[in-house]
Amino acid sequence: MASPALTQTVAIFRDAYRELNAKRLFWFVLAISGLVVAAIATVGLTPEGLQINLGFWNPSFPAPFNSEVLTPATFYKMMFVNLGIGIWLTWAASILALISVSGIFPDFIAGGSIELTLSKPISRLRLFFTKYIAALLFVALQVAVFTGGAFLLIGLRGGVWEPSVLLAIPIVLVFFSYLFCVCTLFGLLTRSTIASLLLTGLIWLGYWGIGTAENVVLLFDTNQSVLVEKMEEEIDSRRQTIEAIESGEASDGAASAILARMSLEARKAKLAEREEDLERARSSQGTLNRWHTGLFVAKTVLPKTSETIGLLDRFLIADEEMALFREQNQSSSDSAAETIDLGDGQSITIENQEANVDPGDSEVVERLEDEIKDRPVWWVVGTSLGFEAVILAWCAFIFCRRDF
Amino acid sequence: MTANGIASDYAIDILNVSKTYKGRVRALQDVAMRVERGEVFGLLGPNGAGKSTLVKILMTVIRASKVHGTMLGSKVGSKAALSRVGYLPEHHRFPEYLTGAQVLDYYASLAGVPRKLRQKRIGMLLDLVDMTDWAKTRVKGYSKGMRQRIGIAQSLMNNPYLVLLDEPTDGVDPQGRREIRKILQRLKAQGTTVFLNSHLLSELEMVCDRVSILVQGRVSMQGTIDELTHDQRRYEIHLIVPQSMSESTNRVAESIPASLERLPDEPNALEDTRMHELTGGRPTHTGRLVSGEEVEVREGRVSIKTQDAERIQSTVDQLRQNGIIITAIKPVRPSLEDLFMAAITDTSTGEKLHAGAERGKKRKPAKAPPPEAPAEEAQEQASDENQAEEAEAVTNG
Numbered sequence: 001m002a003s004p005a006l007t008q009t010v011a012i013f014r015d016a017y018r019e020l021n022a023k024r025l026f027w028f029v030l031a032i033s034g035l036v037v038a039a040i041a042t043v044g045l046t047p048e049g050l051q052i053n054l055g056f057w058n059p060s061f062p063a064p065f066n067s068e069v070l071t072p073a074t075f076y077k078m079m080f081v082n083l084g085i086g087i088w089l090t091w092a093a094s095i096l097a098l099i100s101v102s103g104i105f106p107d108f109i110a111g112g113s114i115e116l117t118l119s120k121p122i123s124r125l126r127l128f129f130t131k132y133i134a135a136l137l138f139v140a141l142q143v144a145v146f147t148g149g150a151f152l153l154i155g156l157r158g159g160v161w162e163p164s165v166l167l168a169i170p171i172v173l174v175f176f177s178y179l180f181c182v183c184t185l186f187g188l189l190t191r192s193t194i195a196s197l198l199l200t201g202l203i204w205l206g207y208w209g210i211g212t213a214e215n216v217v218l219l220f221d222t223n224q225s226v227l228v229e230k231m232e233e234e235i236d237s238r239r240q241t242i243e244a245i246e247s248g249e250a251s252d253g254a255a256s257a258i259l260a261r262m263s264l265e266a267r268k269a270k271l272a273e274r275e276e277d278l279e280r281a282r283s284s285q286g287t288l289n290r291w292h293t294g295l296f297v298a299k300t301v302l303p304k305t306s307e308t309i310g311l312l313d314r315f316l317i318a319d320e321e322m323a324l325f326r327e328q329n330q331s332s333s334d335s336a337a338e339t340i341d342l343g344d345g346q347s348i349t350i351e352n353q354e355a356n357v358d359p360g361d362s363e364v365v366e367r368l369e370d371e372i373k374d375r376p377v378w379w380v381v382g383t384s385l386g387f388e389a390v391i392l393a394w395c396a397f398i399f400c401r402r403d404f
Numbered sequence: 405m406t407a408n409g410i411a412s413d414y415a416i417d418i419l420n421v422s423k424t425y426k427g428r429v430r431a432l433q434d435v436a437m438r439v440e441r442g443e444v445f446g447l448l449g450p451n452g453a454g455k456s457t458l459v460k461i462l463m464t465v466i467r468a469s470k471v472h473g474t475m476l477g478s479k480v481g482s483k484a485a486l487s488r489v490g491y492l493p494e495h496h497r498f499p500e501y502l503t504g505a506q507v508l509d510y511y512a513s514l515a516g517v518p519r520k521l522r523q524k525r526i527g528m529l530l531d532l533v534d535m536t537d538w539a540k541t542r543v544k545g546y547s548k549g550m551r552q553r554i555g556i557a558q559s560l561m562n563n564p565y566l567v568l569l570d571e572p573t574d575g576v577d578p579q580g581r582r583e584i585r586k587i588l589q590r591l592k593a594q595g596t597t598v599f600l601n602s603h604l605l606s607e608l609e610m611v612c613d614r615v616s617i618l619v620q621g622r623v624s625m626q627g628t629i630d631e632l633t634h635d636q637r638r639y640e641i642h643l644i645v646p647q648s649m650s651e652s653t654n655r656v657a658e659s660i661p662a663s664l665e666r667l668p669d670e671p672n673a674l675e676d677t678r679m680h681e682l683t684g685g686r687p688t689h690t691g692r693l694v695s696g697e698e699v700e701v702r703e704g705r706v707s708i709k710t711q712d713a714e715r716i717q718s719t720v721d722q723l724r725q726n727g728i729i730i731t732a733i734k735p736v737r738p739s740l741e742d743l744f745m746a747a748i749t750d751t752s753t754g755e756k757l758h759a760g761a762e763r764g765k766k767r768k769p770a771k772a773p774p775p776e777a778p779a780e781e782a783q784e785q786a787s788d789e790n791q792a793e794e795a796e797a798v799t800n801g
Contacts, residue, residue: 004487004516011513015499022501112497116558119463119491120514121483403425403466 008122009130016134019107020100029096030142036088037149040079041157045072073158074317080150080165081312089146089172090309097142098179101135102197105187114404124400132184132392136177143172164315171311178303178384179204181391188398204305211306214295218371221292223364224285227356231278234354238271274354303384307372311380314373415439415566415597416462418473418480423457423466423621431457432468432621439614441565444588444598446608448740449618450748455601456494458618459570463491476565487516490559494570494601496551500544504535504554507543512561522561529557532587548575556587566597573607585611609740617747624747633738636746639716641706642732643723653688657701659726660719664691664701693719711735 002010020026044051049063065075108114108131117127147168155161182203186196245264358364416439423432432454439445449455460466464481471480478485498507505526512522530536533553543551552575559567573581581604588598588611602608608615609629616626625632645652657664666689689701695718698709706723708716716733723730738746748756 002518007513007516007518011510014513015502015510018501018506019499107499110497112493112495113499115460115463115465115493116491116496116498116511117514118465119486119489119493120511121486121516122514123483401467404460 004121005126008120008126012127012130013134013137016104016131016138019104020138023100025096025100026138026142029093029100030145032096033088033093033142033146034149036084037146037153040076040084040150041153043079044157045070045075071158073154073160073162076150076154076158077162077165077316080154080168081316084146084150085168085172085309085312089143089168090175090305093142093146094176094179097139097176098183098197098200101139101180102183102187102200103193104131104135105184106191106193106196109188109191109399109402109404111404118404125396128396128399129392132180132395136173136180139176139180140169140173143169143176147172162316167315168312171308174381174385175305175308178207178305178308178388181388181395185391185395185398188395188402207303207305210295210298210302211304214292214299215306215368215372217288217292217295219364219368221285221288222368222371223358223361224281224288226361226364226367228278228281228285230356231274231281235271235274235278238267238274242267242271300379300383301387303387304380307375307380308384310372311377413441414474415441415443416445416473416475416599418462418471418475420470420472421458421461421468422470423454423461424469430621432461435618435621435623437616437623437626439566439597439599441597442592442595443613444592444600444611446612446615447599447601447618448603448605448608448615448744449624453618454621455618456570457621459491459568459599459601460493462568463489463493465493487562488565490562490564490567492555492559492567492569492572494574496555498543498551498554498558500542503540503542504530504546504550505539507554508558508561511558515562517562525561525563529560532560533557534583549577549580552576552584553580556584560591564596566599567591568599568601570601571603572600573602573604581607605740605744615740615743617744619748625743629740629743632743634711636709636738636742637711638707638709638736639713640732640734640736641708641716641720641723641730642734643704643706644729644731645704653701653703655726656706656723656728657689659723659728660693660699660701660706661722662691662693662699662719664689664699707736 042053044053045065045067046060047067049061049066051058051060065078070078108117118124147166150168151162151165154165179200183196183200186199187193190196190199242264245267416437418438419436421432421435421437422430424430435454435458437458447455447458457466461468461471462475462480464486473480475481475485476488499510502510508526508529509522512525517525526539527536530539533556535550535553535557538546538550543554546554552572556569556572559569573584576584585607588600591598592611598611600608600612612629614626614628615632617624643656645655654666657666667687687700687702691699693699693708693715695715697715699719700707706719708719710716713735720730720733750756
């Protein structure tokens with residue numbers, strides 16, 4: 001015979017299922033998830049680009065991704081991570097799931113309903129957390145259906161059976177729980193489904209805003225760091241050239257050729273100018289660094305939605321696969337160095353061009369990606385779950401202390 | 405067993421139950437109540453008196469500011485107590501996506517009732533409340549009466565020793581009420597204690613062994629209806645005097661062996677007094693018989709406060725000797741409604757008491773009486789201010 005506690009828990013889970021089952025939106029989201037997987041399955045790689053295989057109509061499109069650049073397995077994993085998870089599950093499906101479950105707590109605590117439940121021999125704390133977990137489990141069901149479909153897709157179409165795809169279930173669930181805890185809090189405070197949904201949307205926007213602002217400032221900070229490094233190299237190079245000229249090392253024909261190009265005084269003036277530029281760049285870097293530190297602290301306290309979803313990249317797509325993809329798409333950057341032909345087969349390379357860096361430069365982007373990837377999982381998930389724990393403790397306090 | 409390990413004869417035995425809401429609204433003030441096992445106990449009171457608050461405190465829906473006592477021998481609010489109690493809240497709302505049978509199954513599961521027992525009791529209780537044909541219909545398609553019946557069945561799913569029903573006949577038609585009364589009587593016959601909270605005094609009077617009347621968060625009266633009406637029982641002698649009203653009442657008064665005082669003709673502060681409401685018509689003379697019983701004379705009627713028929717015989721003889729025709733002699737017992745009205749009436753002023761909870765006042769320096777006003781007047785003034793600041797009802801109770 002089942003214990004009363006087990007009977008109660010099963011009853012709450014079954015009730016949550018019945019509640020969601022009664023909402024057509026739950027099944028609608030599930031059906032759309034299946035359609036998204038099917039849509040991804042129709043896309044195939046050709047040597048020229050992409051092809052949509054509908055059987056009766058198979059149009060092709062030229063694309064930077066093709067079967068020479070990517071393996072089918074990597075292609076489908078990238079499609080799964082970027083489209084399936086990045087767009088469908090983290091945005092569209094999450095919004096629909098929030099709409100599905102946002103009414104659970106306001107309806108639960110509605111007058112006339114909560115009295116019956118609270119009068120049963122079950123503690124309020126257990127009641128609250130069982131209800132919370134039951135709601136999350138049905139979101140997990142939706143993610144599981146989608147991820148299971150993706151697992152089959154990558155296996156059947158990509159030829160690789162990748163169990164790490166299934167990590168999407170806990171990762172997306174954890175991501176969703178960052179939102180649902182806030183939705184629950186607002187549901188308890190306002191007792192209104194609409195209000196809790198709208199306020200959760202605002203908070204989500206806040207998470208996203210802080211996260212994006214931190215990433216943007218980090219990008220500029222990284223950009224500035226690279227710029228400062230390059231300027232330092234440039235200035236070193238200029239100093240060496242001036243020292244070489246001054247010490248008479250280049251006193252042969254080659255030196256004459258160099259001196260013909262630029263006078264020593266002009267070089268010194270340029271060096272001084274670049275040193276001032278370097279100071280300004282360092283100052284800007286300091287400012288950006290301070291801004292970034294502030295945003296980073298704020299981000300550390302708040303849930304990290306993008307980074308949490310980004311964990312899938314780490315687990316699913318190997319660095320080598322990504323490096324290969326980058327190499328194929330990377331255009332060779334022009335050298336900043338100037339090579340002067342000195343005649344008689346001699347030449348001298350002078351780093352006399354001004355160092356300049358653009359935020360879109362591959363070096364900056366790579367450093368940024370590396371920095372983000374280097375953030376430990378405990379920081380990404382641990383601190384976010386810490387925030388969730390605080391919100392849930394607040395919710396539990398309200399639920400346990402309130403007179404209904 | 406009680407919380408202290410002592411067996412309790414009471415289904416509910418509570419003391420010093422108080423509840424003060426935010427804003428210093430005192431919904432309950434030191435309520436003490438005892439409900440014996442196996443009885444049907446009625447809780448009544450005007451809107452806002454604190455009835456539902458008290459029930460909700462017992463069922464842990466509301467946290468009491470202060471509560472001492474036991475329910476079925478266990479501490480109030482303990483799981484042990486709640487597992488043996490059935491509850492039907494007022495204005496209850498079941499999840500609309502559930503069918504009647506699913507409602508019973510869900511709430512019984514929350515009460516920890518095992519599956520086999522649930523299945524057995526669902527059929528039995530649906531039959532009891534005459535809802536078997538609607539068992540597989542979703543609650544959203546139910547009428548109010550049907551919801552109420554399912555609610556009663558729900559409250560009995562855990563085979564409780566004590567059932568608390570908050571307005572169980574709310575929205576139920578007369579036939580349904582009769583059926584509910586039968587259910588209550590059957591529960592009582594089975595030894596289940598029933599705690600009823602209702603506005604329908606006639607309903608309560610028909611089924612309750614004992615009642616408690618709450619007014620302004622305090623117990624105003626408590627006991628069996630016999631006990632509560634004991635002092636108000638009287639005999640009424642209906643008469644015919646072929647004269648005008650004032651002459652007839654004077655003649656009747658003169659015929660009674662009592663020292664009577666004639667009351668002034670103008671309406672006075674006692675216009676709305678309890679006796680006035682109970683007997684109908686304003687008395688013209690009041691006093692005591694030689695044997696000590698209170699007596700009142702009204703047009704066409706003499707009321708003597710006694711339960712002993714022997715005590716009215718001399719009065720009857722005197723009236724007849726004086727040519728007054730007696731048409732009827734009736735023993736009168738006040739109804740529950742009479743008791744209720746008496747409970748909510750201020751005996752000193754004859755005015756209705758404010759029904760709802762009281763709002764506490766911030767402490768502020770006592771207002772000094774004006775130099776020319778005596779101290780009593782100043783106190784009355786303060787009392788009026790208190791009444792003016794009394795809160796509106798904050799609960800449905």
